[in-house]
Amino acid sequence: MAPRKPAETKEAPVETTGANVSKDELLSYYRDMLLIRRFEEKAGQLYGMGLIGGFCHLYIGQEAVVVGLEAAAIEGDKRITSYRDHGHMLACGMDPKGVMAELTGRIGGLSKGKGGSMHMFSKEKHFYGGHGIVGAQVPLGAGLAFADKYNENGNVTFAYFGDGAANQGQVYETFNMAALWKLPVIFVIENNQYAMGTAQKRSTSTPDLYTRGAAFGIPGEAVDGMDVLAVKAASEKATAHCRAGEGPYILEIKTYRYRGHSMSDPAKYRSREEVQKMRDERDAIEHVRELLIQGGHATDEDLKAIDKEIKAIVNEAAEFSKESPEPPLEELWTDIYA
Amino acid sequence: MAVEILMPALSPTMEEGTLAKWLVKEGDTVTSGQIIAEIETDKATMEFEAVDEGTVGKILVAEGTAGVKVNTPIAVLVEEGESADAVAAPAATAPVAAAAAETPAPAAPAAPVEVVSKASADYPEGTAMKTMTVREALREAMAEEMRATPEVYLMGEEVGEYQGAYKISQGLLDEFGPKRVIDTPITEHGFAGIAVGSAFGGLKPIVEFMTFNFAMQAIDQIINSAAKTLYMSGGQMGCPIVFRGPNGAAARVAAQHSQDYAAWYAQIPGLKVVMPYSAADAKGLLKQAIRDPNPVIFLENEILYGQSFEVPVLDDFTIPFGKARIWREGSDVTLVSFGIGMKHTLEAADKLAAEGISAEVIDLRTLRPIDYDTVLASVMKTNRCVTVEEGFPVGSIGNHLSAVIMERAFDYLDAPVINCAGKDVPMPYAANLEKLALVTSDEVVAAVKKVTYR
Known part of the structure; x- marks a missing residue:
């Protein structure tokens, strides 16, 4: 038997200057990323005020990941992720009001207040949650891709998970079946370097997560997750691979979360300086801002106007989330069975 | 020599x-x-x-x-x-x-006399019947539903080319092809998750677990993903899926392969739980399960697979969930059971009849929802109740029924309800100990004598 060709895995951060990207595209990435950041900042604020309860995992710092990946999505493509899900929902076009009202546990929330921060869904936008058990969304995502393949509709699924989940057993069971059955699924590993409070080097025997599919014949590559254009380029490549019927693809997106794992994270496991350095030197929104200014696509004034517009959307969502009533008590007993 | x-x-x-x-x-x-x-x-x-x-x-x-x-x-x-x-x-x-x-030949016919009250009849009187094993009934149910609905597919270990570890899926690969009859690797956690995801995506999977013992590997996906998503999504996203396979003790396969999960799954809101005894129920309830828009746990039993029963000959035979079946009417005591427990219960009823004790035998058939009304009506008539199941005794279905009966029919009781169950031990391998660990018809008879003060 001929030796099997190892799957191609590589670490290839793409140098992106924005030279080939249109003004409209850059502006839309800027807007989408800023919406996530301002929304999350507001959520943090509402949490501090006691309006949001329980667990609340913010996406600040990781905005370029979902915005870059969504840039290659077409209608009907599906996405599924873990409990750090607000950014994914905003990036695929779900209503910020519905997301925020879910965080406050109100009837106007996307799950009528019964899911909370970690559990929201949208059939219309093909967003399949919002899952609280680390790694469980990975086989679910492959299952969505299984349905797409069964229905022969040419769609793909983005199955997002973190560097922590990348060590879960069910992920590898899924890699095996996804490769065996050539499922059109992109495994997006959002490597923000900390599994809750455990640094990657303390939890993970081989740090190059993009090579984790090699044993199953799944190609993978590492991507600079602080560069939305690099993420977009990787997403285009991965989606093309899946749509061509070549099976799954792994993208390890190297990113960084500025805030704690959840709102109750004392952040003793990393230094303030480390976080500040990332913010100062690698911030994804700043990167696009520079491309817009330097490319002559926008002025400071233009960007300020966008900031204002986003702030208005977020404030409106916050207001809605406070005004929307709590779910009526009979909601306790509904939606248990279809 | x-x-x-x-x-x-x-x-x-x-x-x-x-x-x-x-x-x-x-x-x-x-x-x-x-x-x-x-x-x-x-x-x-x-x-x-x-x-x-x-x-x-x-x-x-x-x-x-x-x-x-x-x-x-x-x-x-x-x-x-x-x-x-x-x-x-x-x-x-x-x-x-x-x-x-x-073994002296039994004096009476081995099969108990079946007396079904008209109110709970599953098919019209005079329907033609044919004899069929539970195995054949399950296979027919799947084949009929797969013919009718293209979104229905079967996934599991050895369901295709091997023709089913217990031959339930025999012939289905030939008829429906590898797209709809899918052999999986031995990775229950992963393939259960994939099946649940495909149900979110609009398909209607039937997942066969080679036995429910192995479904423990997948129980997070069954409970956290399949059962809870409809609620967590505020009603937006349901999970139409059937998890089926043999449950409970087979014979001499020891502790890790002999466990009844009825009470475990029956505890979970969002799941429906079915545990049939007869072939007719296996067929009618499995067809119903495949059509149900919710996740259904369908608990079969290896020992029952080869047993034959009368099954109605109907183009489209389904049995609604939450409807118990009265197998035998009686006046002295109510016996409530389900699944393989029915075998011991019907045996016990025969033995009791020989001693002049008239037992009413109820087969719950579905454990979520449970047909409390049928049980309560019977207890109000007989004033005594014994429950029979194979599972562990702590937190059993019988425990739950006892509580419901106490709460809703306390004044009708002439004796405490007794729960006959498997013993509170891991299943031993040795033949004599295994026999001791399982519930028997003699134990049911003894319990009935206790509640009837005989």
């Missing part, structure tokens, strides 16, 4: 089989390890190897003979110069005769 070749037991639950084909004839020399016959069990056709060397002196059971009991001599091997005739004839009949002598 002549050696008898005995009918082998080829699976933990095999009691008899068909001698499908002899590959040797009288006078042939056989060597150790040579395949000498093909034997068909209810699960598969197996090749049978010779253990000893010698010459086939006599074939005692002709090929094509069905119902050959395990340990019946089927041939005699002789050494050179020996004659088979001398040893063959008595050897062939003696053990069978001895076995028959030990």
